[in-house]
Amino acid sequence: MTTDSRSRWLALYVLCTGMLMIVLDVTIVNVALPSIQNDLNFSPSGLAWVVNAYLIAFGGLLLLAGRLGDLFGQRRIFVSGLVGFTAASIACGAANDSGVLVVARFVQGAGGALTSAVILGLIVTMFPEPREQAKAIGVYAFVASAGGAVGLLAGGVLTEWVNWHWIFFVNVPIGAATVAAALRLLPATAGVGLRAGADVVGAVLITSALMLGVYTIVVPAAEHGWGAGRTLLCGAVSLALLAGFVVRELTAAQPLMPMRILRSKTVVGANVVQVVGAGGMFGSFFLGSLYLEHVQGYKPLEIGLAFLPVTVLMGTLSVRYSERLMTRFGGQRVLVVGLVLIGAALAGLAIAPVHATYLVDVFPAAALLGIGAGLCFPPMMGLAMAGVAPADAGLASGLVNTTGQVGGAIGLAVLSTVSTGRAATLRANGHGALDALVGGYHAAFWIAVALIGAAVVTALLTLRPTPADETEIVAPDLDDSVVVPV
Structure with missing residues (x-):
């Protein structure tokens, strides 16, 4: 491996570390929610804003953050976001009031948006060769998707062994080290400046x-x-x-979002799949954690361990096999198979009983979820960046992150509302507390299955099946109609 190649891969690991911090904070909080609620006296509806404040700031600002990367340089925006995210983490950990925590989580989401919006743009710039790019995107997709499951485990360890404040404080040394490494390893590309506007x-x-x-x-x-x-x-x-x-x-x-970015049917289709699919998955992690805690009596660490198969299987497929499968069968086919497996996993959770056993009722769903996510996320990311002009790489990167985070926020809100409403109805009709709670979770999981089904249909209708996906990069300084296939 040449020095240049080694530097590029080290730079990729820096980007992935930054992304891991951001994604961890989406789910690491889930395990600690009961402790946070007790300590800060959150109402049940207000508690969801500990998650939603982060997701909405994140999703709402990603497009602007991606565009800022094109204007001011992607490394500068990546580092600025990390600094803001780390500072907000200190405020979250030190919060002794519910309102302070929600505001700090919003600021955290804004920093996360700046950091993550430009990562895919940096990757496609640093890895122009198709096979290397596919492998790099596979590593990134694993971190971006598996981070949620890692967050459940990390949240369980920190909450049970220390206290919930440390799920935020742990970001501080990691953030500082990542900033230092980014300044040394990431390419300092110049942006086009404010002449293009924001x-x-x-x-x-x-x-x-x-x-x-x-x-x-x-x-x-x-x-x-x-x-x-x-x-x-x-x-x-x-x-x-x-x-x-x-x-x-x-x-x-x-x-903020020039319409030229939507000329590609593949880019549009991949982003629609992302927003619908994320709507099913984000809420499912949230509800799955609550099901294991409130119904099965799992402790925070046990919840994290229960979802560990998701991380292991997702990582194995994303890093070792996704590039080979995409080359052999094409991104669309691999994506569809992955989504079908995710739908099967959620259907399994939708029929999990009150008195469930881990090996029979939970583990199969976790395994299918890990395999499905490991198959579908890398091609989804690659397809979302296909055919994008280099000048719009930051914008496209911000767009695919936006659709995922917005879909996740809306999905979490919808599934939480459905679950709460159904449980209340069952209680009013005379069902026991646990039966009503499980009935609410089941209703929400079936909604999640329907969302994944819609993502499958979208992928079949909008994404082209090919033996191996052709990534098209629009040549700079040429007319938009001239494309260079690679």
């Missing part, structure tokens, strides 16, 4: 729309019903803000 208005519109949309689902819809006046009003304002964002992007001189 669509702040568009960023405000889309962030406001997403925040209000999830608030509508989690609070008024859950507390007053979907047909209540407050629910309808908040939902209407959210949709109006979203419509305003679309109009802004169509008319702005330098839009």
Whole structure:
């Protein structure tokens, strides 16, 4: 291995460490939620905002963050995000009030958006050769997807052996070391500068729309019903803000999301699959943790260990076999098989009984989930970056992260609301507490299965099956119609 090649792979590991920190914080909190609720006196509906504040800031700012990477240089934005994320982690760990924690989690999400939005753009720049690029994306996809399962284990260890504050404090030394390594190893590419503009208005519109949309689902819809006046009003304002964002992007001189990024059917299809599929998976990790704790009586560490097969199988497939399978069968076919296995895993959780055993009822679902995620995430990331102009690499990277995080936030809100509502109905009809709780989880898991099914249909209709996917890179300084196949 040449010195240049070794440096590139070391740089990839730096990027993945930064991404792992970000993704860990999505799920590491799940295991600690009961402890946080008890210590800071969160209401049941307010507790979801410990997760939602992070996800919405993250998802709402990713597009702008990706564009900032194109403007100011991707390394600069990556490092700035890490610094902000690490500082917010200190505030989260030191929080002694529920409001302070939610605000700090929002700031954490903003830092995470800056860090993660530019990673795929950096990867496709550092690894232009197709096979190396596929392998690098496989490593990244493993970290981006398996980090959720690792977070459950890490959260269990820290919560049970120390206390919940350390699920945030642990980010500080890792963040500092990653910043130092990034400044040394990542290429310092120059951005195009502010002459191209930054669509702040568009960023405000889309962030406001997403925040209000999830608030509508989690609070008024859950507390007053979907047909209540407050629910309808908040939902209407959210949709109006979203419509305003679309109009802004169509008319702005330098839009946050130029419409040229949507010319590729493959890019659009991969992002739709991402948003729908993430809607099913994010909420499922959240509800799966609650099911194991409240119904099966698992301790935090036991919850993390229960999901360990997800991480192991996902890592094995993503890092060792995904590039070979994509080369042999094509990204679309591998993606569809992975999604079908994820759907089967969620269906298994949807029928798990009150008195479940791990080996019979939980482990098979965890194994299928790990295999499915290991198969589907690398091709999804690769397809989402296919055919993107080098000048838009940061934007495309931000877009694919946005669709995943927004889908996850909405999915979490919807599944949590469905689960709570169904459980309340069953209790009102005379069912016991545990039976009602499990019935609520089952209803939510079946919704998740339906979302994964929709992702499968989308992949079949919009993504082209080929013996091996052809990645197209638009040559710089040429007309958009000229593409160079690699």
